Amino acid sequence: xxxxxxxxLFAALTIGMFTITVMTSQALYALTAMAAGMIFISAFFxxxxxxxxxxxxxxxxxxxxMALYAFGMMFFxxxxxxxxxxxxxRFVVVLGALAAVLIVLIVLAPIVTTNLNSQHPIDLNVGNxxxxxxxxxxxxxxxxxxxxxxxxxxxxAGIVLAGKKMDKSLTLMADEEIALMQASSHDRTEEExxx
Amino acid sequence: xxxxxxxxxxxxxxxxxxVFSALAGLGTYFERKVLAxxxxxxxxxxxxxxxxxxxxxxxxKLFTKEDIIPQNVVKPIFKIAPVITAATAxxxxxxxxxxxxxxxxxxxVHPIVADVNIGILYVLGVMAIGLYGPLLGGMxxxxxxSLISAARSAAVFISYEVISGLSxxxxxxxxxxxxxxxxxxxxxxxxxxWIVWSQPVAFIxxxxxxxxxxxxxxxxxxxxxxxxxxxxxxxxxxxxxxxFFIGEYANMFFISFVIAxxxxxxxxxxxxxxxxxxxxxxSFFFFFFLWTRAAWPDVRPDQLMWLCWKVLMxxxxxxxVITGLVMMF
Numbered sequence: 001x002x003x004x005x006x007x008x009l010f011a012a013l014t015i016g017m018f019t020i021t022v023m024t025s026q027a028l029y030a031l032t033a034m035a036a037g038m039i040f041i042s043a044f045f046x047x048x049x050x051x052x053x054x055x056x057x058x059x060x061x062x063x064x065x066m067a068l069y070a071f072g073m074m075f076f077x078x079x080x081x082x083x084x085x086x087x088x089x090r091f092v093v094v095l096g097a098l099a100a101v102l103i104v105l106i107v108l109a110p111i112v113t114t115n116l117n118s119q120h121p122i123d124l125n126v127g128n129x130x131x132x133x134x135x136x137x138x139x140x141x142x143x144x145x146x147x148x149x150x151x152x153x154x155x156x157a158g159i160v161l162a163g164k165k166m167d168k169s170l171t172l173m174a175d176e177e178i179a180l181m182q183a184s185s186h187d188r189t190e191e192e193x194x195x
Numbered sequence: 196x197x198x199x200x201x202x203x204x205x206x207x208x209x210x211x212x213x214v215f216s217a218l219a220g221l222g223t224y225f226e227r228k229v230l231a232x233x234x235x236x237x238x239x240x241x242x243x244x245x246x247x248x249x250x251x252x253x254x255x256k257l258f259t260k261e262d263i264i265p266q267n268v269v270k271p272i273f274k275i276a277p278v279i280t281a282a283t284a285x286x287x288x289x290x291x292x293x294x295x296x297x298x299x300x301x302x303x304v305h306p307i308v309a310d311v312n313i314g315i316l317y318v319l320g321v322m323a324i325g326l327y328g329p330l331l332g333g334m335x336x337x338x339x340x341s342l343i344s345a346a347r348s349a350a351v352f353i354s355y356e357v358i359s360g361l362s363x364x365x366x367x368x369x370x371x372x373x374x375x376x377x378x379x380x381x382x383x384x385x386x387x388x389w390i391v392w393s394q395p396v397a398f399i400x401x402x403x404x405x406x407x408x409x410x411x412x413x414x415x416x417x418x419x420x421x422x423x424x425x426x427x428x429x430x431x432x433x434x435x436x437x438x439f440f441i442g443e444y445a446n447m448f449f450i451s452f453v454i455a456x457x458x459x460x461x462x463x464x465x466x467x468x469x470x471x472x473x474x475x476x477x478s479f480f481f482f483f484f485l486w487t488r489a490a491w492p493d494v495r496p497d498q499l500m501w502l503c504w505k506v507l508m509x510x511x512x513x514x515x516v517i518t519g520l521v522m523m524f
Contacts (some may be wrong), residue, residue, distance in 0.1 A: 028269050028334055035327065052373075055316035062323050063356055069330060070349045079269050079337045127312055129373055171497050 003047055004047045010043040027072045035065040052128045206364045207308050211288050215495055219444035220250045226485050232490035247257030255282040260433035265337065268430065272335040276427075277435045280328030284449065289453050290314040292376050294473070295465035306378070314375040315367070318453060319359060322408060325442060326352045329410070329417050332439070333427035344426030347496060348410075348417040354503040355407035355414075361511035362400035365518040366390045366457060375453075379461035391458040398458045400507055405450045407499075409443060412488040451480035 017037035021030045038061035045054030076082060086092070126134070136144050170178060224239065224247065231238030239246030264270060291314075294306035311317055326348055333345025367373060369390065370381045382388045391398045407414040418426035428436055455461060455476035463469030494502070 022267060026269065028272050028331075032272055032331060039324065052314045052316070055313045057322050058320040059323060059356075059360075061314065062320070062327070063353060064348050066326075066330070066352055068355075069334065070346070073334065073342065073346055073349070079335065109493055127372070129313060169497060172494065 006043065006047055010047075011038050013037075014040045025084060027076045027082055028079070031065065031069050031072055034068070035062065038062075038065060050128060052132055203304075204308060207306070208289075211293070211308065212285060215288065215445050215448060216284065216441060217437050218448055219441045220254060222444035222481070223253065223440065224250045225481075226488070229482065229485040230489050233486075254437075257434050257437040258429060261393060262433045262435060263430075264391040265430050267337040269335040269337075272331050272433070273430075276328050276332035276335060277431065277438035277442070278328075279503065280325050280333065281323040281438040281445070282444040283321050283328075283443075287318045287325070288445075288449050290317045290375065291455065292379065292462070293452065294470050295462045300524070302344060307332065310374070310376060313373045315373050315378070315453070315457070318375075318449070319363075322446060322450070323352070323356055326408070328439065328442060329427040333417075333432065336427065336430040338429050340423040340425075341427050341429050343423050344417050344429075350496070351407050351410075351414065351417065351499065354500060355404045358400055358503060358507045358511055359404035360517060361508065362397045362404065363457070364511075364515050365397045366394045368515070368518055368522060369393065375461075379456050379463075382460040383464045385463070386460065389458065389460045394458070394514070396510060396520070398454075400511050400514070401458070402454060403507065406484070406487070407503075409446045409450055409484070413491050413494055414499060415488075415493050416499060419493060430465050435494060447481060447484050448477065451477045451484075454480055481524070 001182070014037050017033045017040060019034035021037065024030050039058055041061075042054040042057040045051070045057055168181075173181075227249075228246075229239040239249035242248040242252050264273065289308040291309055292305075292307040292310075296303060296305050298304065329348040330345045330352070333341040333343075333348065336342070366378070370378050370380075372378065378390075384388060406412070410417050418428055423429075428439055431439070452473075455473055459476050460472075461469075462473040
């Protein structure tokens with residue numbers, strides 16, 4: 001009984017939160033509702049007995065949404081509503097609803113008649129964390145390694161893109177040095193413009 | 196689920212809530228006294244013996260003060276931000292074993308609300324959500340100082356999560372379990388078995404990250420009084436402001452418990468002496484938070500980032516690799 005109550009409660013909460021995320025025009029509401037929705041999703045993992053995945057869901061998505069907040073802070077005045085340009089709202093609603101229905105059909109149509117069996121059922125003798133580790137490092141080793149390599153590539157690219165002038169610290173420089181640096185970079189961009 | 200279990204859990208939750216909200220209040224008294232003695236002052240003296248009732252006086256003041264919501268703030272977010280800090284601090288306590296098992300009138304009591312298998316992950320994850328409080332409060336406040344504070348809290352959060360996670364990885368590899376009770380039992384053999392002797396680097400790194408996660412003094416940038424007024428708390432008044440404080444102090448106590456259990460043996464073999472030793476260790480770590488506040492200045496934001504990414508993170512990674520190599524061969 002508790003499981004059913006918890007499931008319907010968190011299902012309603014999650015759907016409500018993501019609805020706010022999509023519908024609101026206020027950046028802060030959208031971000032906060034999304035963070036809350038992501039955390040509510042972890043409840044489903046806990047209900048299913050996948051404690052490890054639930055905790056990881058919380059940890060990963062709080063960090064990820066936190067980065068989104070940082071972007072929000074940089075690009076918007078988050079205390080004001082964002083004025084969106086809507087040329088044809090009815091068109092957008094119809095297309096959006098159609099896309100949602102189509103996705104449900106595409107995912108559910110092949111499996112609607114079959115009886116689902118889990119490929120890796122929970123083994124009560126092995127802990128949750130160990131079970132995930134075993135599946136991850138045997139059956140799904142290649143996707144796991146691929147994801148790791150991709151993240152490494154992204155990290156190196158990020159460092160290279162952001163790493164120019166990393167050896168200089170604006171805080172430690174005197175004001176004249178900063179002015180000199182700005183002047184020289186200004187000259188350089190002008191020269192590049194002439195070429 | 197039987198009724199006794201539900202009642203027991205509810206009683207445990209109420210006890211933890213009451214004890215730690217009282218301790219959070221007393222924590223402010225301890226902090227003022229310790230700081231005062233280190234600065235050759237007397238601290239609170241006039242309300243009650245040794246100023247002990249100052250806590251009650253402050254409580255009455257906070258509860259009865261008008262709750263001001265400024266005009267241009269984003270109201271729902273502004274109102275919920277302090278609640279997030281306080282609530283997540285207490286939610287994190289659910290997976291912490293505060294005391295070894297003991298029996299009352301033949302009934303066995305486990306002083307932990309939920310003995311989940313992934314205790315430490317749960318505690319760290321929920322504590323991490325706690326940083327949404329300063330972030331949302333700062334962003335919703337429509338105040339430039341609050342916004343700077345929110346930006347800093349996002350930066351500190353994203354950086355120091357990495358340190359606390361990576362530094363814990365090495366001890367967890369040795370224990371082979373994420374449950375705080377298993378970690379405690381691994382060190383039950385006495386002082387020689389404490390993880391701090393085999394993982395001194397991880398201990399220091401996690402301790403430093405604990406200061407960043409609770410926002411205490413060397414990393415007190417998110418509410419640095421002399422640059423950005425009170426940071427995220429600038430626009431708050433009354434009990435909403437007080438909730439931020441309850442959350443911060445409760446977090447200090449809980450992270451002290453976590454450090455003591457993971458690195459310093461916890462409650463040992465579960466005897467009464469071990470239980471009191473755990474309380475002593477926790478008090479030491481709490482005192483250390485106050486001691487650093489009296490002894491050290493705040494670091495600059497760029498020094499904070501430099502320390503995190505150029506010193507602590509490589510150290511943590513090297514520590515994990517070396518631990519792995521030692522365990523394999």
